[in-house]
Every structure is written in structure tokens, then in C-alpha cells.
Amino acid sequence: MQKTTSIPSTLIVTGFHALSEPLRVQVLDLLREQELCVCDLCGAMEVTQSKLSFHLKVLKEAQLVKARQEGRWIYYSLNLAQFVLLEQYLAEFRRFSPILPARACRDDG
Template sequence: MSVPTFRPGPARPAHPSAKPDRAEHLADLFHALSDPTRLRILSALKNGEQCVCNLTGLLVAQQSRLSFHMKTLKDAGLVKDRREGRWIHYSLVPEAVDEIRLALDELAEAAKASAATCCRP
């Protein structure tokens, strides 16, 4: 009699952009956008790269909370960081913003097409 062996499934990729499923990746992006503080951070970054010290002052946030939000945004692929000495500078990832825009454009086009073919009274 053979003993069944445990075979783990494929490991989940550490970085969201490595996910093969677009829906999962978009869910990660939209989750990152679902917090007002993270939206404020992204708004501050739309004007260009910001030092974490500037973001802390702009958002009146504790360093630990800001770090949590920056990690969420970075893990989703929305921001990237660059170290300069002891400071970390953050900037937007334009490709991620374009990906969100494309997904919303596709959804809007599908909704328009559906509304155009829908039965009307």
C-alpha cells in the first residue's frame, strides 16, 4: 500500500506583477487605491519624486503608518523607491497608472456597448 505524498501547489509569486492572472493583479492595484491615505500619497507623487520625509510632513502621518502604506503601494507596483544616503525617495510607476486607465477604459467601453444594445422601453 502506498502512502500518499504531499505535493504543494505552485507558490504564489511574491511580486504582484509576476501574477499570470490579470484580474488578481488589478485587484491588488485597486486594493492599493482603496485607502484615502494612499490616495493622498499618490496625489503628492503626481508632481514628481518625493522624499519620505516630505511625505511624512505633507500627510501629518507617523513614519510607521507611512511605511505601511508605502509598502502596500510598492507591492502593488504603483510606486518605486530610490535610496539616497539615509533617505528614501518615492515616485509613481507610469506603467501601473496606464494599466489602471486601460482597465477602466475597457470597462467603460463594454458598459457603453452593453447600454447601446440593451432593450429599451
């Protein structure tokens, strides 16, 4: 199998690791609509700031979110370029792998 893109494996691993936690997926869902500060995220998700900060750190390390500071508040938004990178990685499986029909499991006896 020949790869057409060279995506750094660490970005793929950290990206999918970040997506493996339901709370982090919930954060991403909230950020689909608009940029939000930590206080808004805490209120919407009903979690403590310390718990949320840990998950935001994981999302930032995976480059799935961007942070900008305005005064004493940090605002988070989606880093869509990183989502495109993960999509490209998954698309390679579809492009280079034969798609086989699902096997029917039945008892012929």
C-alpha cells in the first residue's frame, strides 16, 4: 500500500486519543457554534474549571482547539485544519483498501 500523504503519526495518535474521551467530544461540539471562554464551557457542561482545564490541555496538545487570551480570559475555538488532517488519514483507508461487502451470518443447518 502506497501512501499519498505524509501525516506525522504523533499528530494522528494524539488527535484520536483526544477524541476518545466523551467530555472532550462534548467540548468540541460546543465549540462548533462559536468561540467560548473557559467560564462559558464550565457553565454549559456543569464541570469544574480544574477538570475542564485538563481536557482542554489534551485538546490543545492534539491541536484540535486553538486558544487566545483576551484580558484575563482564554477563549477556545476549533482548529479545523487539524480535523482535516484526521479526515485525510481516514480517507487513505477508504482509498487504498478494497471495500468488501458485509458477511451475512446465517445458520445453513
